[in-house]
Amino acid sequence: MESNTEKLDLAIVVAADLNNGIGHKNQLLCHLPDDLKYFKKLTSGSVVLMGRKTFESIGRPLPNRRNIVLSKSNFNAAGIEVFSSLEAALEILRQDAVTKVFIIGGAQLYTQYLTLVDVVYLTRIHAEFEADAFFPQLDNDTWVCRETTLHEADDKHAYSFSFETYQKITQ
Numbered sequence: 001m002e003s004n005t006e007k008l009d010l011a012i013v014v015a016a017d018l019n020n021g022i023g024h025k026n027q028l029l030c031h032l033p034d035d036l037k038y039f040k041k042l043t044s045g046s047v048v049l050m051g052r053k054t055f056e057s058i059g060r061p062l063p064n065r066r067n068i069v070l071s072k073s074n075f076n077a078a079g080i081e082v083f084s085s086l087e088a089a090l091e092i093l094r095q096d097a098v099t100k101v102f103i104i105g106g107a108q109l110y111t112q113y114l115t116l117v118d119v120v121y122l123t124r125i126h127a128e129f130e131a132d133a134f135f136p137q138l139d140n141d142t143w144v145c146r147e148t149t150l151h152e153a154d155d156k157h158a159y160s161f162s163f164e165t166y167q168k169i170t171q
């Protein structure tokens with residue numbers, strides 16, 4: 001089969017608190033409806049790639065998206081495609097001429113693949129929570145924040161937060 005040489009862009013989407021906490025007991029830290037809308041708008045029609053625990057936490061495939069789940073066990077579920085490595089997943093996605101993949105968590109995937117992505121869509125929640133899953137620190141020598149939009153707390157959002165877009169600095 002002819003291989004697709006078009007570049008496949010990887011981006012991360014994550015919501016983290018002031019300590020880079022992202023989850024506790026396999027759940028998100030808080031409910032922010034406008035962040036979920038932002039996530040939906042960003043990823044709809046695209047490919048989302050997640051770890052098995054994140055998929056189990058969500059509990060169903062995300063609609064209107066191709067759901068790719070990484071697992072080394074015999075895990076499977078309706079509406080998802082399971083791969084035992086990122087390389088195996090990307091090989092199939094390239095064959096299918098996919099050019100953009102959003103890595104949507106959790107901590108294990110973020111930690112392993114941060115070095116491979118060019119853009120991080122980080123929702124910074126302006127609060128501190130008890131957490132057992134964390135996002136790696138974005139270091140200032142490698143990442144620059146290109147855009148930030150503040151969302152104030154309101155009757156639907158207990159905390160204020162910012163939509164931040166980080167771009168990898170190319171040397």
Ligand SMILES: NC(=O)c1ccc[n+]([C@@H]2O[C@H](COP(=O)([O-])OP(=O)(O)OC[C@H]3O[C@@H](n4cnc5c(N)ncnc54)[C@H](OP(=O)(O)O)[C@@H]3O)[C@@H](O)[C@H]2O)c1
Pocket residue numbers: 013014015016021022023024025026027028029050051052053054055057070071072073075083084085086104105106107108109110112133
């Ligand atoms: N705030 C956010 O934006 C956000 C987003 C997503 C998730 N979360 C939170 O993050 C937490 C879950 O993160 P987590 O780190 O515990 O789990 P995870 O990254 O979602 O999933 C880990 C699992 O993925 C599989 N896996 C990981 N690396 C792999 C690789 N290289 N190849 C094949 N399979 C691989 C393994 O599954 P097997 O054990 O089946 O082999 C592993 O146990 C939850 O609290 C969740 O709510 C937060």
